[in-house]
Amino acid sequence: MTSRIFFHIIVLCLIVTGLATLWARHNQTGIPLLPGDQTTVWLIEARVDFVAHGGTVTVTLDIPDDPPGFVILSEQTASPGYGFSVINENGNRRGEWTIRNAEGPQTLYYKVEVAPQTIPRQKRDDPPPQLFDVYWNEPEALAANQLLAAAHSMSSTPESMTRELIKLLAEPSANQNAALLLAETPLVPLLVKLLNYARIPTRIVAGLYLEDGRRNQQLREMIEVYTNGGWVLFNPVTGYQGIPENFFLWNLEGQSLLDVSGGESSQTRFAMLQRSISTIQLAQETMKDSGFALLGVHKLPVEEQNLLRILLLLPVGALVLVFMRIIVGVKTSGTFMPILIALSFLQTTLLPGLVSFIAIVSFGLLLRGYLSNLNLLLVARISTIVVIVVFIVIFFSLFGYQLGFNTGMTVTFFPIIIIAWTIERMSILWEDEGPWEVFVQGAGSLLVAVLAYLLMQWRVTQHLTFHFPEINLIVVALIMLMGNYTGYRLFELRRFSSLRRISRS
Amino acid sequence: MTRFIGLGQLRKLGILGMNRRNIEFIARYNPRSLYPLVDDKLKTKVLARKYGIPVPELYFSMREQHRVRDLAGLLENLEGFAVKPARGSGGKGILIIKESGPNAYIKSSGAAITLNDLKRHVSNILGGLYSLAGTPDAAIVEELIHCDDIFADYSWEGVPDIRIIVFQGYPVMAMLRLTTRVSDGKANLHQGAVGVGLDISDGKIINAVQYSRPIERHPDTNKAFDLVRVPGWREILRLASCCYEMTGLGYIGADIVLDKKRGPVLLELNARPGLNIQLANGGGLVPRLRVVEDLKKKHAAPEDRVRFAVETFWRMRPCGNES
Numbered sequence: 006m007t008s009r010i011f012f013h014i015i016v017l018c019l020i021v022t023g024l025a026t027l028w029a030r031h032n033q034t035g036i037p038l039l040p041g042d043q044t045t046v047w048l049i050e051a052r053v054d055f056v057a058h059g060g061t062v063t064v065t066l067d068i069p070d071d072p073p074g075f076v077i078l079s080e081q082t083a084s085p086g087y088g089f090s091v092i093n094e095n096g097n098r099r100g101e102w103t104i105r106n107a108e109g110p111q112t113l114y115y116k117v118e119v120a121p122q123t124i125p126r127q128k129r130d131d132p133p134p135q136l137f138d139v140y141w142n143e144p145e146a147l148a149a150n151q152l153l154a155a156a157h158s159m160s161s162t163p164e165s166m167t168r169e170l171i172k173l174l175a176e177p178s179a180n181q182n183a184a185l186l187l188a189e190t191p192l193v194p195l196l197v198k199l200l201n202y203a204r205i206p207t208r209i210v211a212g213l214y215l216e217d218g219r220r221n222q223q224l225r226e227m228i229e230v231y232t233n234g235g236w237v238l239f240n241p242v243t244g245y246q247g248i249p250e251n252f253f254l255w256n257l258e259g260q261s262l263l264d265v266s267g268g269e270s271s272q273t274r275f276a277m278l279q280r281s282i283s284t285i286q287l288a289q290e291t292m293k294d295s296g297f298a299l300l301g302v303h304k305l306p307v308e309e310q311n312l313l314r315i316l317l318l319l320p321v322g323a324l325v326l327v328f329m330r331i332i333v334g335v336k337t338s339g340t341f342m343p344i345l346i347a348l349s350f351l352q353t354t355l356l357p358g359l360v361s362f363i364a365i366v367s368f369g370l371l372l373r374g375y376l377s378n379l380n381l382l383l384v385a386r387i388s389t390i391v392v393i394v395v396f397i398v399i400f401f402s403l404f405g406y407q408l409g410f411n412t413g414m415t416v417t418f419f420p421i422i423i424i425a426w427t428i429e430r431m432s433i434l435w436e437d438e439g440p441w442e443v444f445v446q447g448a449g450s451l452l453v454a455v456l457a458y459l460l461m462q463w464r465v466t467q468h469l470t471f472h473f474p475e476i477n478l479i480v481v482a483l484i485m486l487m488g489n490y491t492g493y494r495l496f497e498l499r500r501f502s503s504l505r506r507i508s509r510s
Numbered sequence: 511m512t513r514f515i516g517l518g519q520l521r522k523l524g525i526l527g528m529n530r531r532n533i534e535f536i537a538r539y540n541p542r543s544l545y546p547l548v549d550d551k552l553k554t555k556v557l558a559r560k561y562g563i564p565v566p567e568l569y570f571s572m573r574e575q576h577r578v579r580d581l582a583g584l585l586e587n588l589e590g591f592a593v594k595p596a597r598g599s600g601g602k603g604i605l606i607i608k609e610s611g612p613n614a615y616i617k618s619s620g621a622a623i624t625l626n627d628l629k630r631h632v633s634n635i636l637g638g639l640y641s642l643a644g645t646p647d648a649a650i651v652e653e654l655i656h657c658d659d660i661f662a663d664y665s666w667e668g669v670p671d672i673r674i675i676v677f678q679g680y681p682v683m684a685m686l687r688l689t690t691r692v693s694d695g696k697a698n699l700h701q702g703a704v705g706v707g708l709d710i711s712d713g714k715i716i717n718a719v720q721y722s723r724p725i726e727r728h729p730d731t732n733k734a735f736d737l738v739r740v741p742g743w744r745e746i747l748r749l750a751s752c753c754y755e756m757t758g759l760g761y762i763g764a765d766i767v768l769d770k771k772r773g774p775v776l777l778e779l780n781a782r783p784g785l786n787i788q789l790a791n792g793g794g795l796v797p798r799l800r801v802v803e804d805l806k807k808k809h810a811a812p813e814d815r816v817r818f819a820v821e822t823f824w825r826m827r828p829c830g831n832e833s
Contacts (some may be wrong), residue, residue: 113778382637382643437602438701491530493520500785501525502515503722504792 008408012489017484020396023478028340040281040468046122047080047215049253050307051115053263062267065092065099066115072254075119083306083393097260114306119253123486126319134206134231139198145189148182153203155182156480158361163205170199171244196335206231210238211262212254217279218311219329224262226273276307283470288375301377315348317470320480322347322457329453333416334494337453338430338446345420353419355458359451361405362419365397366447369428369434372421377432390425421479512580526785528634535799539678540781546553547757548779552596554584554757562757563749564775567653571596571715573646575636578629585610585628589653590715593632597639601639601696605631606668608654617666618695654774661739664688666730668695672708672746672766675783675795678808680819682710682798685790686740690720695759697765699786704728706735707791711824717792744816746774751819752813753779763818778782798823813822 031038053066068091070075082089087102102113140150156169174192177184186195193209200207208231211224229236238248248254255263265271306315320346329335337343350358371394374388398419427450435443460466469476520527526535548551558565585591588610595603605628606618614622632649634640641647661670668689672761675683685705689695692702699705704725707716718735719724730779740746750764753776763783764812769775786793801822802808809815 334528346622392554437600489533491527493517493525493527494529497518497525497527498514498520499791500722501520501523503516503719503724503789504523504525505519 012485016485019478019482019485021484022164023475025108026478027455027473028234028473029259030475034146038469038473040464042279046118046280047075047253048116048118048280048307048310049213049215051117052266052274052276053271054111054274055265055268057107057109057111058444060106060267062102062104062107062111062265064102064113064266064268064271065264066102066273067256067262068098068100068115069117069119069255070096070098070257072119072151072257073093074248075121075253076131078120078155078181079118081114083116084112087113090131097257099260107267113145116307118476121251128236134208136201136204137246138266139202141202145186149199149202150180152180152186153199153496157203162236163230166203166205166209167196167228167230167239168244169199169244171239171241175242176245195226196228200228200230203357209238210254211256212252214249215251215253215277217277217280218314220274220276220308220311222277224273227254255339262299278307278310291312312469314471315351317474317477318351318429318461319344320477320484321461321466321470324480324484325457325460326453327484329449329456329463331487331490332494334448334496335453337448337450338434339427339450340424342423343429343450343453344457346454347421347461349455349463350458353408355455358458361401362451365394365401365419365424366428368397369394369424371429373432377436385426387429390420394421394425394428394497424436520738520794524796524798526787526795526799527786530796531785534789535677536782539723541644541758545781548759548762548781550596550648551594551598551650554776555650556780557756558776563752563756566592566655566775566777569651569653571650573636573648574634574827575633578633578636580634581629582625585651588651591651592654593628594637594650594652595635596650597641597645597647598635599640600812603631603635604696606654606695608675613781624696629708632805639820640678654778655767656770658741658770661688661735661768663731663733665726666691666692666695666728668697669767669778672740672768673783673787674747674750674764674766675787676754676762676764677799678760679751680802680815681710681750682802682819682823683787683791684710684747685787685796688728690728692729699790705790706790707787707793708740709824710747711820713740713746715739717803717831722786727771735803740768742768742773744820747816747819748774749774749811751815757813793826797826801826 027038051066053064055064055112068080070074082100082102083101086107087104089100093097102116152170152173156166156173159169160166171179174183174187174196177187186199189195190198197207197209208229209226210229212225213224214223228239228241228243230239231237236247237484239246239255240249246268263271263273323341324336325347326344327339328371330337346358346362352358353361369390373390376389381389398421431443431447434446534606539679547557551567554564555568569588569745572578573650574793590606590608590610593605593607606613606630608618609616612621615621615628615723629755635649653704655669657665657669665688665796670686670688673685673687674681677699678803684707685710687697688704688747690702690704694701697703699719702721702722704718708714709716716737720729725735746766749766751760753764754760754833757779757783759779761783763780765777765780767777794816809818
């Protein structure tokens with residue numbers, strides 16, 4: 006019995022520690038316990054990679070000045086050994102890193118925290134732009150003139166003219182002039198060239214679509230047209246006018262994004278993370294430096310934060326799984342498969358995830374049926390299935406992409422190895438116990454996965470696990486408690502239901 | 511009709527649930543290190559012989575793929591035999607050959623298979639197709655059990671076996687498992703075999719269930735479950751009880767068959783016996799297990815344990831089944 010007492014003391018300690026830490030963190034840092042009254046804040050990280058030649062290096066990166074629709078809260082750089090300063094070139098800010106001696110691969114970080122602006126701002130009072138002269142060769146000039154004439158005849162204002170032009174260029178197959186011009190110049194520069202030629206001041210801008218948890222993003226190029234004393238943004242592909250929601254304009258003046266001297270193979274990638282901050286915390290953000298801030302996850306680079314966010318959600322998934330298996334008695338195929346599926350649902354979202362998961366597994370089962378005739382040894386068989394699953398996943402992504410679903414690509418988030426094992430287990434189960442058992446276990450797994458997903462993507466759960474990682478101490482205590490549950494499972498009430506008549510008599 | 515039983519009723523009946531079985535009985539009384547003794551039929555067989563417990567006679571076993579070639583020679587003089595994976599579970603991979611002709615082997619269902627079919631089956635067993643974790647396995651070829659006449663009308667194609675739960679050497683509950691057409695000759699309850707609860711004190715039939723539902727007659731032979739009382743009951747219980755000394759496992763299910771000539775024979779042991787036996791008996795295991803657990807002084811000899819079980823559990827039979 007002493008082991009019992011010991012066990013309960015451990016569980017109690019875990020819960021008390023968890024709650025106490027949670028409370029202390031809440032009090033000290035002012036992070037609210039619930040994701041209520043909050044402002045969304047975007048943390049955008051530009052990561053510059055290049056290979057230094059082994060001498061002096063100067064890197065300048067164009068950084069946001071006054072992005073429309075957003076306020077800059079704070080800026081940070083991480084670049085060991087480098088000197089950093091912000092220089093101002095005619096109102097355009099650039100970050101400049103310098104070092105006397107550097108060799109080999111280098112990585113520089115620039116982080117900016119921005120909050121969406123709720124009050125719409127007045128038009129930016131930029132100086133009226135200069136048109137630049139455009140030179141075409143003869144066939145191009147002819148094509149450009151015809152194209153512009155077509156767009157002009159169908160429009161009344163510079164904006165509508167731009168839209169018509171984008172429409173014409175979007176279908177090069179229907180328009181020989183468009184095809185000819187596009188063969189010489191890429192779409193965005195061509196648009197700028199054409200509009201300037203038509204005496205409409207136009208420039209290239211670049212920005213980012215803010216999506217939570219994205220990594221390895223590139224800037225998207227857009228065009229801005231100057232009209233009525235202000236700049237109007239256009240999507241060069243769709244012709245959409247105005248700034249899209251959650252579009253963050255990084256580079257306004259059409260300047261180069263990155264200049265590296267003393268290095269090569271440079272590239273810039275962007276990562277972004279959405280963070281909820283209470284209104285109070287927003288004010289404290291810059292000055293707080295308590296012990297919790299050091300221990301918290303917020304100090305990490307954005308990429309690592311994203312990984313941690315998912316990692317910190319795992320225990321919650323495990324909790325659901327343990328509950329469903331021990332208390333309810335649901336059968337799942339493979340112990341932890343449902344959690345991993347739930348994690349990939351977080352990337353694919355529920356419905357597309359469910360559909361593609363069922364499709365992949367059924368398709369895999371079909372092919373596995375043929376494999377069983379070949380009498381392969383287990384390891385070879387599983388490996389074959391892994392390869393088959395890879396093909397199926399690629400097939401589905403390409404298929405989805407062709408059909409125009411952006412979600413098509415997200416099926417690559419499915420854990421391939423786990424799916425391969427699932428297919429193998431289900432196929433054996435099918436042979437041994439028949440399709441009904443496969444259905445029962447498959448449905449059980451998906452049920453647990455969906456429940457885990459629903460809990461993990463719930464705002465409150467995400468908020469608590471990410472901002473208060475100590476909550477997982479409580480989760481583990483609950484899991485341990487359930488591991489000691491010797492009572493009946495919910496499904497056993499049904500399993501033994503035929504005994505009712507005996508207990509009556 | 512609702513399809514659920516109340517918590518209170520389950521408790522009153524003393525039904526053992528999966529969680530309690532795992533934590534309070536299997537984890538507590540079955541040391542992991544002893545599992546291989548029962549998971550590997552070959553080891554069980556060797557051990558049983560040492561303890562004088564009758565088991566089906568082993569003709570030969572093989573572990574290497576290249577020996578499959580010699581199969582024809584090894585089987586030459588055998589009339590009927592059973593091929594089993596040493597570490598199979600749930601009756602998977604068991605092939606019963608009741609007659610061997612010059613060019614064909616006749617299965618218990620009457621279908622004929624060729625030597626090549628047989629070789630492939632053995633090769634699959636060696637490759638681990640039927641073993642628990644898919645690991646390479648040994649194939650066992652052993653004596654065929656001839657079903658005792660008393661069960662002849664109660665089974666379809668297979669041999670009925672008696673499952674006895676043995677807790678710390680005391681037989682606590684018993685069930686007769688009858689094969690059916692839907693269970694494909696296998697004695698697995700969830701595959702559709704019929705479970706017949708047996709009175710632990712005298713081997714009389716209490717109650718029969720298929721798919722958890724009570725039935726009156728065998729679904730294939732249509733024979734009513736009225737008369738049977740398993741013969742030689744005390745001896746069967748003694749045999750099951752001896753398995754405790756043999757394995758050292760505190761909570762096991764012993765599967766015993768009645769052979770026409772040899773009488774009770776131990777077929778295999780299970781360290782994680784299922785819970786369906788309670789459905790067949792119409793009563794729970796918990797009260798009986800607690801009686802044994804609370805015994806101050808356990809009986810040393812199997813005979814004494816059997817006597818104790820018979821006397822004690824006779825009084826604990828589920829109510830409503832006295833007649």
